[in-house]
Amino acid sequence: INSQSQASGSQAFIPLVTTSPHGGKITLANLEIITQSGYESTLTWNSLANGLYQNGEIYHITTTHEVKASTGASLETCRIQFKGSESSLYLGYDFSSGFFKLGDDDNYLSLHPSSSASPLGSNIMEIDWKFTVNSAWDDEEKVVILSETLADNGVIGMLSGILLEPDVGNAVENDIILTDFKLFNSAGAEQQLEQAYSNQVLKLKGNVSFENVDISPSPTSYNIVVEERGFETDGEFTNITWTEVANTSGFIAGMFDWNVNLGLFASGADTYRIRLSNYDGGDILCPPVEYQPDADCGIQFNLEIDILDPNLLSFELYKRNSGEGDINLDDNWRPVYDDSWATPKLQQDFRLTVSDIPTPPESAVLHVWVQNDHDTNTNGLAEESEYIQIPTTNSGISENATFIGTYNDMANSGLKGIVSVWVECYDLAGNSVDGGGPGFENDYVTYVSMELEYPTIKSLNIENSFGEQMISSIPTNAPDGVGIWNQTMFAGNEYNIIIDAEDGNGW
16 A cells, blocks of 8 residues: 655645555555654745746755654655656655656656755755756646655655646646747738738747647757748659748747748749647647648648839829819829928828839838927937828829828928928838938938929120120210120120029029
C-alpha cells in the first residue's frame, strides 16, 4: 500500500492505492498508522504559471529541510518530488554529490546550474531549485510537487507541497498550435486570405501557444515557414509541391509580427501558406477551422503581387470659389508648383491625380501645414507633428485615380504665409506614391499665400546701339533732322526695348 498525506488544518488525508493481479474483494485489517515528529520541510512556488511548460522559463522553487536533534537522526538528502498520473520523478541534493535527478529516464526536467543549497543551521538546509521543463514531458492534467526531507534513519518527511491543476488546459502540455493569424501588406492594410494584394513584402501576425494554455513554447523549439505552391507532372498526374521562401525561429511570448520578403522575382498571382515546423516536442495541431487548414496544418492564402508604385501626376487648386462652376472641368483647375502662389481661401479645393498599373489606388490623404495656423512653436519650420491630415474622395472621373478635398488656408491672408503639402497614398498592394514628406525640403509642394495682383508696366524705353534712349516726347526747339528726339528708328540697326514692370505675385 502506497500512501501520501495532504495536510488540511489539524487533519491529514491519506489516500490509499492498492494493486493486485487478480480481481475480487479487499478487506483491510489491523491497519496501523505511525507518525513521527521532528522531520520538517517547506515549499515555496516562485512562478506565476499554474503548470509546467517547455516555454524556456527557468522555474524556481525554494524548499527548507530540517531533522531535529530529538529524532536522533541527521539530515541526509533534500528532494522535491513531481508526481503525475502514472509516474514520479525527483530532483535531489545530498551533501556528498550535490544536485541530482532520480527517476527522470525520459529527461522531463533539466537542472539549471544556478541552483544552490545553503545551510541555515545544524541539520537545516534551504535549497533553491532552478530547472527547465523539456518537451518530452507529455500532457498531464495535474501534477503534485512535494518537498521531501530524508534522514539517515530512512524516515522521509513530506509536510509541504503544491498542486498544479489549472482551470483551463493541462498542468503539463507539449502540443502547440498557431492561432489569431492575420495577413497585412507592406502598407499595414489587412488582407483577406481568399484574395490578398501586396508587393514583395508581407507582414504576418499571429500567436503560437500550447493547446488550451495561454503560454507559448520556447522560441528555439520550433520554426515558422512560408511556402509557395507549385506543380510538377508525374506521367498522367499533376502533383502539388511546396517550396520554402522564408523561415524563422519562434518569437518570445509566441506573438509574432514578421516581415517576409518573397524575393525579387515574385510577381503575379500565386498561392502561399504559413505553417509551423521542426517542433521537437509533442504534436503540431492544426489551426482553428475558420482558417481552413490543409493536410499539413498550413494556412493558405491567395496573393496577387504588384511591384509598381503609383505615380502622383499633379496637385491642383480650384480657380473659382468652392461650390461655383464645374469641378469636373479641367479649365477650372490650375497646377501648383514649388515657389508658386495661391490666393488663401476658407475652402481651398484641391485635386490629386494618381496613375497606376493595373489598378489605381482607392484612397489618398493630403497632409497640410499652413504657417499662420499650424506653426505652433512659431519657428517658421514645417515640422511633422504640426501637419494636419485632410481626407479625400475619389471623383472617378478619369481612368486615373482623381481625389478631391478641401482645406482652410485663410489664416495666411494678407501675411504671405507659407503652405506646405505632401501626399500619402497606397495602391492595393501597399506600394506608396512618391508624394513627399514633412518639411520644406521633403514635401511635394511649397507655395506662398498671396492675394491676386495683376502685373503692371511702369515704363517702356527704346535704346539704340550706342546706348542712347529715345526721348518719349519731342522737346521744344528740337534739333533739325532726325534722331532720338523725334523717335526715328533706322533700318539695319539694332535697338533694345527696355520695360520696367512689376508683379506683386512674382513673375
